[in-house]
Amino acid sequence: MCSPSATLAPSSTASEFVSALLAEGLLIDTGVPGVFGKNGAFEAVVRGIDALVEAAAEDMRPELVRFPPVIPRSLIERSGYLAGFPQLIGAVHSFGGGDADHASLLRAVEQGGNWGEFLSSTDVVLTPAACYPVYGMAAGMLPPEGRVVDAASYCFRHEPSSEPGRMQIFRMHEVVRLGDPESCVAFRDEWLSRGESVLHEIGLDVRCVPANDPFFGRRGRLLAATQREQALKFELVVPITSVELPTAVASANWHQDHFGELFGIHDASGATAHTACVGFGLERITLALLRAHGTAPERWPRAVRSALQL
Amino acid sequence: MCSPSATLAPSSTASEFVSALLAEGLLIDTGVPGVFGKNGAFEAVVRGIDALVEAAAEDMRPELVRFPPVIPRSLIERSGYLAGFPQLIGAVHSFGGGDADHASLLRAVEQGGNWGEFLSSTDVVLTPAACYPVYGMAAGMLPPEGRVVDAASYCFRHEPSSEPGRMQIFRMHEVVRLGDPESCVAFRDEWLSRGESVLHEIGLDVRCVPANDPFFGRRGRLLAATQREQALKFELVVPITSVELPTAVASANWHQDHFGELFGIHDASGATAHTACVGFGLERITLALLRAHGTAPERWPRAVRSALQL
Numbered sequence: 001m002c003s004p005s006a007t008l009a010p011s012s013t014a015s016e017f018v019s020a021l022l023a024e025g026l027l028i029d030t031g032v033p034g035v036f037g038k039n040g041a042f043e044a045v046v047r048g049i050d051a052l053v054e055a056a057a058e059d060m061r062p063e064l065v066r067f068p069p070v071i072p073r074s075l076i077e078r079s080g081y082l083a084g085f086p087q088l089i090g091a092v093h094s095f096g097g098g099d100a101d102h103a104s105l106l107r108a109v110e111q112g113g114n115w116g117e118f119l120s121s122t123d124v125v126l127t128p129a130a131c132y133p134v135y136g137m138a139a140g141m142l143p144p145e146g147r148v149v150d151a152a153s154y155c156f157r158h159e160p161s162s163e164p165g166r167m168q169i170f171r172m173h174e175v176v177r178l179g180d181p182e183s184c185v186a187f188r189d190e191w192l193s194r195g196e197s198v199l200h201e202i203g204l205d206v207r208c209v210p211a212n213d214p215f216f217g218r219r220g221r222l223l224a225a226t227q228r229e230q231a232l233k234f235e236l237v238v239p240i241t242s243v244e245l246p247t248a249v250a251s252a253n254w255h256q257d258h259f260g261e262l263f264g265i266h267d268a269s270g271a272t273a274h275t276a277c278v279g280f281g282l283e284r285i286t287l288a289l290l291r292a293h294g295t296a297p298e299r300w301p302r303a304v305r306s307a308l309q310l
Numbered sequence: 311m312c313s314p315s316a317t318l319a320p321s322s323t324a325s326e327f328v329s330a331l332l333a334e335g336l337l338i339d340t341g342v343p344g345v346f347g348k349n350g351a352f353e354a355v356v357r358g359i360d361a362l363v364e365a366a367a368e369d370m371r372p373e374l375v376r377f378p379p380v381i382p383r384s385l386i387e388r389s390g391y392l393a394g395f396p397q398l399i400g401a402v403h404s405f406g407g408g409d410a411d412h413a414s415l416l417r418a419v420e421q422g423g424n425w426g427e428f429l430s431s432t433d434v435v436l437t438p439a440a441c442y443p444v445y446g447m448a449a450g451m452l453p454p455e456g457r458v459v460d461a462a463s464y465c466f467r468h469e470p471s472s473e474p475g476r477m478q479i480f481r482m483h484e485v486v487r488l489g490d491p492e493s494c495v496a497f498r499d500e501w502l503s504r505g506e507s508v509l510h511e512i513g514l515d516v517r518c519v520p521a522n523d524p525f526f527g528r529r530g531r532l533l534a535a536t537q538r539e540q541a542l543k544f545e546l547v548v549p550i551t552s553v554e555l556p557t558a559v560a561s562a563n564w565h566q567d568h569f570g571e572l573f574g575i576h577d578a579s580g581a582t583a584h585t586a587c588v589g590f591g592l593e594r595i596t597l598a599l600l601r602a603h604g605t606a607p608e609r610w611p612r613a614v615r616s617a618l619q620l
Contacts, residue, residue, distance in 0.1 A: 028375060028377075028447055030377070030381065030382050030385070030443065030446065030447075031382050031384065031385075031446075032382045032433045032434060035378060035380060035381070035382065035433075035434060036378075037375050037376065037377040037378075037443060037447065038375070038376050038377075039373070039374065039375060040373075040374035040375075042376075043374065043376050063349070063350075064349065064350035064353065065338060065347050065348070065349060065350075066347065066348050066352075066353050067338075067340070067347040067348075068345060068346075068347075068464055068477075068479040068480075069379045069464050069479065070345060070400075070436075070466065070478070070479050071340065071345070072340050072341050072342045072345065074341065075340070075341075077419050082415065082416060082419055082425070083416060086405040086407075086412055086415060087404070087405055087406070088404075089404050089405055089429070090380075090402045090403075090404055090432070090434075091402070091403045091404070091426060091429055092400045092401070092402060092403075092436060092466070092468075093400075093401045093402075093403050093426060093429075094397070094398075094399050094400055094401070094468040095396040095397055095399055095468075096397070097396075098527070099527045099528055099529075102396055102526065102527055105392065105396060106392060106393060109387050109392055114431060115392070115431075116401060116403060116430060116431030119399070119401055119403075120426060121424060121425075121426030122400070122468055123342045123345075123470065124342060124345060124400075124478070124479075126380075126402060126436075133340065133347060136340065136341075137338055137347065154378055154379055154464065156380065156402070158402075158404040158432055160433065167378075168380070168434070169378040169379065169380050169434075170378075216412065217408070217409045217412055218409055219409075
């Protein structure tokens with residue numbers, strides 16, 4: 001199904017792959033690891049994947065919402081994210097001083113100093129996952145049938161890396177289920193199968209594996225083990241920089257009543273709601289396609305181009 | 311041309327307009343001023359405007375590039391933005407500590423304290439304008455004919471406001487010219503006229519006015535006056551929350567050799583390049599349409615719906 005391209009053998013290294021993407025102009029270097037510009041050809045593929053995910057969700061008649069790439073600081077405080085993933089946070093700081101402080105700030109900039117100390121917290125942080133603002137929006141009582149929400153946004157995770165598959169800022173398209181436990185488990189399992197179909201359709205060699213989130217620190221190792229033990233999270237993995245260690249390009253999660261409890265979401269019976277979500281990483285799927293079919297999308301197999309509306 | 315809708319009289323106040331948008335679900339409140347979610351109807355209009363701008367630029371055969379909503383800190387340091395607009399900056403801070411610092415951070419969160427002090431600067435800041443990464447990318451020598459680049463991204467400006475037309479985070483679609491002074495002035499003037507046509511086509515009552523950027527502090531007042539005196543910046547304004555004080559929905563700027571100098575961009579003759587750009591505010595244009603034609607896009611005039619591919 002997944003035929004490695006002529007231009008990029010499966011044994012080529014991660015750094016050869018990045019060099020090829022930069023040389024073709026598909027990625028544009030900014031000088032910061034994991035922060036890339038993209039050209040029109042790359043973006044056309046992203047749009048195609050986006051549309052495939054939207055189409056795969058269509059029969060569930062999701063509410064479509066789009067939040068910007070920053071969310072309220074209060075939302076992240078409430079969400080438990082700072083307990084689990086402080087190392088990935090992107091808090092937005094700004095300048096509130098007068099002319100004198102401004103002069104000091106500019107002096108620090110000029111001397112290559114740390115001008116961050118002249119800034120202070122704002123009310124927003126970068127969105128860590130497209131589904132977070134959905135839980136904030138859903139606080140209160142759900143309708144009897146629960147809710148299905150289609151959300152997508154740029155997400156930030158502070159993990160600078162030279163691996164193209166680990167960008168600090170990337171787009172995630174999610175479908176979120178809020179309702180009773182049974183409907184959430186069924187939703188997650190249904191989406192593992194739909195996700196596999198979508199990725200197969202565009203010629204990707206996908207596998208489904210149990211997974212855990214990258215929880216922080218000592219306590220985090222315990223959380224990760226529990227998450228695996230309870231079989232809450234699964235990832236769809238595809239070769240990008242390594243065939244032996246394929247990269248997660250999508251994941252499906254059952255959060256039990258974690259977000260329902262934190263955000264005060266109740267089902268129609270008054271019980272704390274359960275939630276589940278499936279997320280597709282648009283840049284990672286694009287990279288997997290470029291790896292599988294070669295770095296010239298105009299020469300990809302006709303069926304793949306047609307599925308992506310290229 | 312611009313017929314006020316039946317549902318929203320031109321005399322309705324700004325807060326009545328916001329209430330109507332929230333009630334219809336077009337905007338979704340997040341609790342932070344100027345940070346809104348949007349529903350599918352709002353997003354369809356945004357996509358329509360985006361496509362109109364792309365089509366208006368087509369005969370210039372621009373290179374299409376898309377950068378994420380964060381850019382390198384070094385780029386913003388080099389750009390002069392911190393001299394002109396420190397009050398609008400959004401610098402991204404993250405957590406680099408260990409388990410003990412993490413415990414202190416979580417205590418601060420729990421006590422409603424300032425956990426920002428446990429964070430430090432990262433290598434990125436939020437994108438203030440879609441064209442900034444283009445100047446970074448263009449450092450070096452231009453081809454003989456210069457360059458035309460189509461760029462779009464979410465932009466952040468820290469100015470919390472209850473006015474729907476002044477979002478902290480919004481999308482800007484820009485076309486950028488890099489070349490000699492004559493081509494840049496001609497580009498700016500051409501785009502004032504094209505911009506007016508695009509906005510007229512969708513039934514907006516647009517006017518072109520001279521303008522200046524919101525430079526910071528004492529020195530800023532002088533910079534703003536000079537910018538007006540030299541007639542460098544023009545805005546296309548349309549009524550959103552007030553007919554008397556219309557809102558800028560697009561602007562066209564000639565930067566002279568400001569960015570060419572800062573980023574080391576040269577034309578083929580070796581002279582410092584000039585630059586110009588036109589930027590369309592996608593949320594503001596959508597709001598202007600909702601103000602002009604009413605808050606139900608499915609009842610907008612047929613010609614407007616057709617132009618927006620609704």
